Amino acid sequence: MACCDYPIAAADCDGAFTVDASRLTFGRGCLAEVGDRAGALGLRRVALFSDAVVAGLPIFAKARDSLVAAGLDVVAYTDVHVEPTDASFRDAARFARECNPDGYVSLGGGSVIDTCKAANLYATHPADLLTYVNAPIGEGKPVPGPLKPHIACPTTAGTGSEVTGIAIFDLVSMSAKTGIAAPALRPTEALVDPDCTASLPREVVAAAGLDVLSHALESYTARPYVRRRAAARPSLRPMSQGANPWSDLGCREALRVLGQFLERAVNDASDTQAREEMMWAATLAGIAFGNAGVHAPHGMAYAVAGLVRDFRPSGYPVDEPLVPHGMAVILNAPSSFRFTAEVSPERHLEGARLLGADTQGAGASDAGEVLAGELIRIMRAVGMPNGLGGVGYTDDDVAALTEGAYPQQRLLQNAPREMSKPVLADLFRQAMRYW
Structure with missing residues (x-):
């Protein structure tokens, strides 16, 4: 159409739409660009988010080596929970506050990228977890300002989290999934490397x-x-x-x-x-x-x-x-x-x-x-x-x-x-x- x-549009409806997207790099082998990309964003200390499985794969070493070769200080967080929970989001945010990086790199599926978004949010703008969570489950308050740079590197062909401002988690007390949706959560850049899905x-x-x-x-x-x-x-x-x-x-x-x-x-x-x-x-x-x-x-x-x-x-x-x-x-x-x-x-x-x-x-x-x-x-x-x-x-x-x-x-x-x-x-x- x-x-x-x-x-x-009717009088009380919207007659315009907005288009937002992360800066996107797509192609085989582009994961090797992550160090140069991070340096170009002015980062010096980087929090590298992943999960235990991806951390054991060659692609993790490839990303880390690229960051180190660019002269960056890399601190890895590989405790991301597959299908994140409110507890795992809090743990990641605690790490981010203590680490205090200049920016973030996430390497993994949607769980990793979403966890990195949440860690960036709550370390940059500390608040109770439900403050920014979508209403009516959470308070749905707007994110008060920009976050630190985040380069997302997906390893699955599915969630699209590398180009969205959405982070999803399990709220265990309600036995239901919910999430946070805000343009500020959208990663700064996305490096989409098909080689990352080979295994x-x-x-x-x-x-x-x-x-x-x-x-x-x-x-x-x-x-x-x-x-x-x-x-x-x-x-x-x-x-x-x-x-x-x-x-x-x-x-x-x-x-x-x-x-x-x-x-x-x-x-x-x-x-x-x-x-x-x-x-x-x-x-x-x-x-x-x-x-x-x-x-x-x-x-x-x-x-x-x-x-x-x-x-x-x-x-x-x-x-x-x-x-x-x-x-x-x-x-x-x-x-x-x-x-x-x-x-x-x-x-x-x-x-x-x-x-x-x-x-x-x-x-x-x-x-x-x-x-x-x-x-x-x-x-x-x-x-x-x-x-x-x-x-x-x-x-x-x-x-x-x-x-x-x-x-x-x-x-x-x-x-x-x-x-x-x-x-x-x-x-x-x-x-x-x-x-």
Whole structure:
């Protein structure tokens, strides 16, 4: 949809949209640039964030050596928790305050990059953890000023955290995921090196890739920016501003790339072209959803991940119950898009077509089922569980899942249809089993 194809905004809605993104470097081997990039930002003492697994890989030594070769003092923090919690965010912030670096480098997946964002925030502007956390779970107070420079180097093709101002964590006391969303959290630069994904297990590639798919599809079908109530001041315009002409470009191309390369990247670790294309799709979708926002599948996923009991996915180096983020998202996607399709059937059909579905002869009334069917086909092809039942949930859990998802209003209000508690409960029930 072109800019002129969007309807004119109503009097109380916004007629403009904002585009933000980190400075981006993309290409094989670009991780070696991190030392020069950090030096160019004027850094002298750098906190290098990672997790225990990545810290043992050659890419960690490559990043550290590049920083040292540039004459920088490097202090490493490798205790990042996979799927961060409020406690692990506090631990990282404590390290950052004590370390007092000039800036940060994060090397890892979304958990590492998000933890680094939070550490930078709370070390620069100390406050109680819930101060900046999204309302209604937290106080949702604005970040009072800029943060220190942060160069993000992703090692998974999925979260897009390297180009967004969002940091997600588990609030253990509520058994739910929540997060912080502020433009100040967006990394200063992103070094996206496809070589960093070479050793990823297929299960991680699959879950991360499906997160990319959901970023693109949710942003493409989100409530249009011209239907969002205008902020009190332009500077308060939210990052989740709704579908817009800029985000549409990234979403469509990301979906096309995913349709062509996702299954290849999952099923053949030696397919370097597919892995590189997946990194590109993740970057495109990350910039897109960082300026449009996601909606129901992600909002529902936070409850799915937060209430997990016994599920332990293969391919992940953790010895605790875990529903990986991308998996938690995609399990809700078919039921959600069946529900939202009536608002913009043409966009739902276009999403299905870009992913590879045959949409010839399909009409508006078919859009939800066509898209859901293509998503289910992809889920099966890359080894996802059969709905929420496949990760241990039953109909008896619907009430708890609904209560866990409903507070995610930042996401749910971006959906094209109202996500009331009865609607969410029905979507969770429909997501229990797909085949």
